[in-house]
Amino acid sequence: MGVGVGFRYAAAVRCMQPLALVGFVLLGAAHAHADAPPLPVSDQAYDLDVQLSPDQHRIDGSERIRFVNHSVRVLHELYFHLYLNAFANDKTVFMREGGARLRSTRLGARGGITLLELRTADGTDLLAGADTELIAGDRTQLRVHLPDALAPGSAIELHVRFRSQLPALVARAGFADDFLMVAQFFPKLARLEDDGTWASFPYHGLGEFYADFADYTLRVRVPARYMLASGGDEVAARSRGPVQEHTFISRSVLDVAFAAYPYFVPSSFKHDGVDVRFFAPRGYDAAVLRQSDVVRGALTHYAHLFGTYPYRTLTVVLPPRAAQGASGMEYPALFVSAGPWWALPRALPDPAQDLVAAHELAHQWFSVMLASHEVETPMLDEGLAQWAALDFERQRYTASSWLHALDFSSHELFDLVRSIYLSRSGRAPSSLLPAYAYTYDDLARAVYARPALVLDRVEQTWGRARLEHALGAYARQQRFHHPTLANLWSAFDDTYGASFAARQLRPALAGKKDALLSEPAGPPSATLTAQLLFVAQALMHWIGT
């Protein structure tokens, strides 16, 4: 398992023209930023041409897909994900698993994808014999039967026309007033594993995604008053009367998405060779400044720990308040952060805002570059991203005394996480379960909090240098691959000695009673207790006499 693009494209090279290969290599290099190693070459490609009708919340599009069978088996069928259909009715897996309540909002308008056409390059219709409902009530997966078997190493080109209706924004994709978060909006192939099985699964309530790396070209036509924020490089923008057409190119990415909003205030800066672009609503200047600092610091911090950020651009979207359902989500070279609770001075304590930005940026490594199966092993992306974000925030606050003083969380960040996420009745389930095995509360405790705290304990027990070495080796070896838990165990065993993962790391992450984390961490912090006593005294003072 965990086979990467670098390995797989060797097979594809056999069926590619030499000139095309040179072109891809050059393009790949061109889209990595100057200090980063060149992006790997991908022979899977999506060419998307869409028209966004904001008033109808509708996308009319066509796509050309180039797919190469990298597996060892002959393929007779293809699996697609039509994830916007998760919002089509109450019987979908997503709705049954409570996905619409993910960010404490309720689903108003429904959404979905209608496939209008799906043909091979020679015009054979694949839609007529397609299986559209692999799970009763859920149309988020589609299986089509190929007219001719696809041998290992062979390529196929597909032509698709679709119409997507965005739902009211409750989770990741949809619309809220004039803001549109356009994600999971096009038919996309499931990931084909090396053994020829398809990693196809419905859109789960608490699960995210899993896909192959591919090159994407995205052309969007949108009314001129709308501004677009997308990952990838914008290579063309032209006006055609009341409509504007934008073209974005992304190399070696898992997905594309974009946000559209008429009232974005864009800003940008360059850091460590990366063009960082912020798109925030009016009045969010202070939040943009604050989160710009987070992004600057975290880009450097994560690059030191896990290897250089690979893309030339990074787009950060701060959604307007009505669109909080879009916040806290990562896409390649793009993440949707959280807005501020108060659009006033930057120095006001708002550690939650900082943490969301740092966490989502960490996902550019853990899930965007290290493309693990986010549904089957959510710990590999959410848990590691949470540790990375908390680790960055702790160092950042310690380095800056004013920030340190103004945010109460500062030094005891890991302790606060322990308190907030873990101080619930009952034991959190294992952190190594698939996303659909958790309730929302369990997911927060088991997948986000415990891995971060276990790694913190590993650092406390065996030192910083070894933890950096283990995580750094894992991140660098699995860059642009699809790592599994076995890869993580192996990186820790290489650093801490044979069977360290089996003896220490796995039991701790599985939540075993006698594992590492069950040991007491020492006496309560006197500083924290003194301050809590003072706060309680003030509270009693004001409520009382």
Added chain:
Amino acid sequence: MTRPASAAERLGHAGAATLLVHLSQSLLASGVALPLGASFTVPSFGTQLGPLLLRVAVYTVANALFAPALCMTWLYALLHPTPLRELTRRGFARYGLALRVSLACATCAGLLLALGVGSAWLVHRALSSAHDARLQDLGALAACLPTLIGCSFLLTIHDTARAAVALDVAHVRAALRAGYLAASARVIVERNASGAFALALFALGLLGPRLLFGAGPDAGLATLLITQALALAMTLARGLWLARALTHTERVLTRASVPRT
């Protein structure tokens, strides 16, 4: 005719009662803070947050219920030098009246707050078409200002009405009327200045030790000493204000016809 005692003199001869108030509240506060501090650092999955929050709620409510008697004891101590046992007896004897004064003020404050939240929400909504978050927030803040002013007025009346109870006003309505009459603009400013001073001490207690010593494990004792000194200063500042509230109310009661026992 003897000169009325100054606020500082009043506070001076109420030393024992002031200490009693401070220690009682600190004891209640430690009942909340110590388990909370421990739960932050004990790394057990499954620590119960529910019982912890329940404990905070119980202590807070206990404090709120206990406070009128404690405050009346303190006010009597600020009025005349009296043995502590006699003070507490008199304080508890006026508990019911002081509680009803607090409830009346809390009801008005609740209505004012509901009005403030409602108007802030309406303004926030009305400004949503401007698509400017800062404008919306400033609008909501401005909509809250009347409520803030009203609440500062109510807080002053609350203290002066309790002072009236300590000055032997026998009925809730009469105490509130005396409190209202005593709460002149100057007195409201004085009350708010005292509150702002306490807030400044609070901010200093949160930020000061962190800026001076960081948050490392060695800073514990220094943080404890500084914050406890500041907590005592907050109690003294409150005592000073209550002493002044007594003086202001006394002056009103000599002028107005408010029934007293």
